[in-house]
Amino acid sequence: MIVPAKRITIIGMGLIGGSLGLALRAAQGANIRITGVDVSEDSLNTARLLGAADDITTDSKAAVKDADIVFLCTPVLQAAALAKEIAPYLKQGAIVTDTCSTKSYLMQQIAFLLPAGIHYIPGHPMAGREKSGIEAADAALFDNKWYILTPKQTADKRAVALVRQVINLTGARITVMEAGQHDVCTALISHVPHIGAAALVNLLAYSEDQDSSIKLAGGGFRDTTRIASSNADMWADICMTNAAPIVDSLDKFNQLITQITQAIREGDRARVHNFFTTAKKRRDGLLQLELSASEQPLSNGH
Amino acid sequence: MIVPAKRITIIGMGLIGGSLGLALRAAQGANIRITGVDVSEDSLNTARLLGAADDITTDSKAAVKDADIVFLCTPVLQAAALAKEIAPYLKQGAIVTDTCSTKSYLMQQIAFLLPAGIHYIPGHPMAGREKSGIEAADAALFDNKWYILTPKQTADKRAVALVRQVINLTGARITVMEAGQHDVCTALISHVPHIGAAALVNLLAYSEDQDSSIKLAGGGFRDTTRIASSNADMWADICMTNAAPIVDSLDKFNQLITQITQAIREGDRARVHNFFTTAKKRRDGLLQLELSASEQPLSNGH
Numbered sequence: 210m211i212v213p214a215k216r217i218t219i220i221g222m223g224l225i226g227g228s229l230g231l232a233l234r235a236a237q238g239a240n241i242r243i244t245g246v247d248v249s250e251d252s253l254n255t256a257r258l259l260g261a262a263d264d265i266t267t268d269s270k271a272a273v274k275d276a277d278i279v280f281l282c283t284p285v286l287q288a289a290a291l292a293k294e295i296a297p298y299l300k301q302g303a304i305v306t307d308t309c310s311t312k313s314y315l316m317q318q319i320a321f322l323l324p325a326g327i328h329y330i331p332g333h334p335m336a337g338r339e340k341s342g343i344e345a346a347d348a349a350l351f352d353n354k355w356y357i358l359t360p361k362q363t364a365d366k367r368a369v370a371l372v373r374q375v376i377n378l379t380g381a382r383i384t385v386m387e388a389g390q391h392d393v394c395t396a397l398i399s400h401v402p403h404i405g406a407a408a409l410v411n412l413l414a415y416s417e418d419q420d421s422s423i424k425l426a427g428g429g430f431r432d433t434t435r436i437a438s439s440n441a442d443m444w445a446d447i448c449m450t451n452a453a454p455i456v457d458s459l460d461k462f463n464q465l466i467t468q469i470t471q472a473i474r475e476g477d478r479a480r481v482h483n484f485f486t487t488a489k490k491r492r493d494g495l496l497q498l499e500l501s502a503s504e505q506p507l508s509n510g511h
Numbered sequence: 512m513i514v515p516a517k518r519i520t521i522i523g524m525g526l527i528g529g530s531l532g533l534a535l536r537a538a539q540g541a542n543i544r545i546t547g548v549d550v551s552e553d554s555l556n557t558a559r560l561l562g563a564a565d566d567i568t569t570d571s572k573a574a575v576k577d578a579d580i581v582f583l584c585t586p587v588l589q590a591a592a593l594a595k596e597i598a599p600y601l602k603q604g605a606i607v608t609d610t611c612s613t614k615s616y617l618m619q620q621i622a623f624l625l626p627a628g629i630h631y632i633p634g635h636p637m638a639g640r641e642k643s644g645i646e647a648a649d650a651a652l653f654d655n656k657w658y659i660l661t662p663k664q665t666a667d668k669r670a671v672a673l674v675r676q677v678i679n680l681t682g683a684r685i686t687v688m689e690a691g692q693h694d695v696c697t698a699l700i701s702h703v704p705h706i707g708a709a710a711l712v713n714l715l716a717y718s719e720d721q722d723s724s725i726k727l728a729g730g731g732f733r734d735t736t737r738i739a740s741s742n743a744d745m746w747a748d749i750c751m752t753n754a755a756p757i758v759d760s761l762d763k764f765n766q767l768i769t770q771i772t773q774a775i776r777e778g779d780r781a782r783v784h785n786f787f788t789t790a791k792k793r794r795d796g797l798l799q800l801e802l803s804a805s806e807q808p809l810s811n812g813h
Contacts, residue, residue: 398715408771409703412703415760424637425659425701433734439791441791459768462710469761485739485747488713492739499725
């Protein structure tokens with residue numbers, strides 16, 4: 210189906226922005242015109258070569274003038290600054306959306322920036338890779354992944370519908386959530402696990418024997434710490450813009466670690482065994498739920 | 512090459528014991544006779560069906576009488592108990608080895624159990640899966656994985672050489688390490704990451720919104736917590752038999768989590784960014800070292 214959004218501007222031609230461009234191109238061919246914006250000329254040239262953008266520029270203001278929809282695909286703090294920068298240049302009826310990992314902060318920042326008649330529809334695709342940058346972009350990155358929208362109750366219905374139509378083209382599974390709920394849940398299920406994985410890697414600073422560590426590492430360590438290889442700027446911004454829920458979850462995480470440490474110190478096998486059994490049950494159960502959820506038709510929730 | 516060990520007894524026909532049987536069978540065909548021991552008749556029947564064992568029995572004492580080599584492939588605490596049980600029934604010159612994840616404890620337990628002329632050569636294959644049990648057994652499980660041996664300085668050279676020959680048949684990369692060093696390194700690189708992954712899963716008990724959590728989980732959570740789905744008995748035993756190094760590493764891990772929590776609470780982006788950059792550099796570096804290590808010829812270190 211051909212969406213009524215002809216001109217799309219993507220600011221931030223990295224993994225997410227680039228993949229979005231490729232996915233929209235694959236779905237709409239010449240029916241849309243994509244303008245790619247980035248601070249890096251190299252990324253822009255690669256983006257055009259790959260077909261993720263028709264026009265490329267480092268000038269965000271000029272790039273948004275005629276845009277029907279503007280996607281902000283940068284780390285959160287940059288997205289807030291960009292929204293302020295482009296606000297005066299957006300045309301009436303234009304829609305601004307984003308792909309940032311934290312929502313409440315950005316909504317507060319952008320709320321009073323945009324002139325009347327310009328709509329902000331916040332989004333967050335649950336898609337990523339340990340690699341970042343346009344070189345890692347993939348037209349199928351969003352395919353069958355959840356794409357969360359967190360519009361205000363008062364958001365323009367037509368604007369929400371149009372963003373849904375465009376995102377639908379990427380093959381993502383769209384769902385709507387309240388921003389605060391999104392931020393608390395992602396802290397627990399995404400942000401703290403990421404911080405935990407990074408801490409596990411940094412723990413190796415205490416190892417006096419790198420050579421033995423490598424031999425002993427194995428697949429478990431590789432899997433557990435995979436996300437620790439992803440974009441540091443993005444994650445620093447996430448921590449800055451979702452601090453309260455993250456700190457709250459980290460405190461709870463630290464309590465769990467303290468409790469299991471105590472149980473091991475006391476040689477309390479029953480408690481330690483229960484800790485592992487509970488984790489196994491919970492994870493297996495979650496994956497089962499995830500599986501059945503992904504068996505729902507794509508139209509579901511749209 | 513045909514190894515001079517004709518009769519091999521494997522006690523514990525689970526993932527590791529079963530995979531060992533399949534690997535030795537694949538390499539030696541009818542040149543060896545494998546006796547499989549387990550408490551579960553079902554596991555034993557499956558093991559024989561799969562070809563992981565020629566003879567099967569639940570009687571460990573009878574199973575070790577004629578064995579040239581006995582592999583203990585159970586959780587650590589059971590292995591210690593089994594060693595005590597079979598000690599009087601082993602023939603002169605027999606070799607006992609094991610595949611347990613912690614080494615110092617078992618070496619202390621077994622040291623004075625075995626009669627003179629019977630040799631204990633401790634081992635630890637760095638291979639595993641999130642699935643356990645004979646159903647998950649795989650002849651290629653050890654292929655190109657590190658297999659650590661931690662024999663005492665005084666261990667019988669002929670016995671060590673024979674164990675090496677047999678393990679070589681699995682395609683594993685053999686290396687020798689001091690037991691205490693092995694236990695400290697595994698605590699840091701394997702045991703604490705495993706406990707951390709389980710804690711991250713248990714953290715979800717605090718989530719009031721399972722449905723949103725599932726949608727927000729994504730691949731990162733799946734990878735980070737994969738090992739949390741593995742055998743609880745095995746891991747409880749690991750914690751009981753390597754408590755001091757694990758508690759020490761958990762305390763350091765706790766400090767790292769406390770420090771990053773404080774940095775986030777204070778909004779110190781530079782410190783948070785540095786935390787993620789360090790982790791990314793360290794992990795990428797370790798994988799690079801691991802890669803170059805695995806490019807060494809298999810003969811290396813044998």
